[in-house]
Amino acid sequence: xxxxxxxxxxxxxxxxxxxxxxxxxxxxxxxxxxxxxxxxxxxxxxxxxxxxxxxxxxxxxxxxxxxxxxxxxxxxxxxxxxxxxxxxxxxxxxxxxxxxxxxxxxxxxxxxxxxxxxxxxxxxxxxxxxxxxxxxxxxxxxxxxxxxxxxxxxxxxxxxxxxxxxxxxxxxxxxxxxxxxxxxxxxxxxxxxxxxxxxxxxxxxxxxx
Numbered sequence: 001x002x003x004x005x006x007x008x009x010x011x012x013x014x015x016x017x018x019x020x021x022x023x024x025x026x027x028x029x030x031x032x033x034x035x036x037x038x039x040x041x042x043x044x045x046x047x048x049x050x051x052x053x054x055x056x057x058x059x060x061x062x063x064x065x066x067x068x069x070x071x072x073x074x075x076x077x078x079x080x081x082x083x084x085x086x087x088x089x090x091x092x093x094x095x096x097x098x099x100x101x102x103x104x105x106x107x108x109x110x111x112x113x114x115x116x117x118x119x120x121x122x123x124x125x126x127x128x129x130x131x132x133x134x135x136x137x138x139x140x141x142x143x144x145x146x147x148x149x150x151x152x153x154x155x156x157x158x159x160x161x162x163x164x165x166x167x168x169x170x171x172x173x174x175x176x177x178x179x180x181x182x183x184x185x186x187x188x189x190x191x192x193x194x195x196x197x198x199x200x201x202x203x204x205x206x207x208x209x
Contacts, residue, residue, distance in 0.1 A: 028063070
């Protein structure tokens with residue numbers, strides 16, 4: 001029986017401090033419908049004390065993020081590429097993604113868009129509720145920044161951006177948050193670990209600025 005998602009948080013986060021993030025790692029695991037990305041702050045207050053955290057995401061979203069950072073272009077537009085193209089075609093622009101809350105081990109994010117005002121200029125900003133993985137895939141494709149609320153970062157932080165995925169099969173590991181929805185990679189046509197060799201239990205891809 002499916003459990004209803006928790007209600008989306010109110011706009012109380014709007015006054016919170018937001019910390020810029022960068023993508024540092026994508027972990028793809030064969031024979032699993034849960035993959036991981038690892039984010040870390042861009043400018044730590046103290047050198048060598050970089051805060052970071054992982055997010056559990058679906059196989060389709062992980063594959064898309066890996067395609068983006070690897071410079072692989074699919075022969076036909078997939079969902080996130082199509083979404084980014086539609087936003088641009090409507091005269092709008094992706095400003096970034098903010099991870100704004102963590103409730104019941106679930107991250108919440110908003111995709112920020114600049115939309116045309118009455119004078120045709122991109123003078124208005126709107127925020128769209130989104131799962132972090134979807135918003136990240138779209139923002140990365142658009143070259144837009146990633147941010148996280150300071151309160152969220154303090155809940156899930158691991159200093160020095162250390163790998164906290166010692167047991168990736170344990171979704172309750174400290175510092176490990178999940179997506180709003182579980183995704184069955186076997187039923188998603190965009191899913192599949194085609195970058196992994198047969199029998200490989202997992203592959204880690206690290207990215208430097």
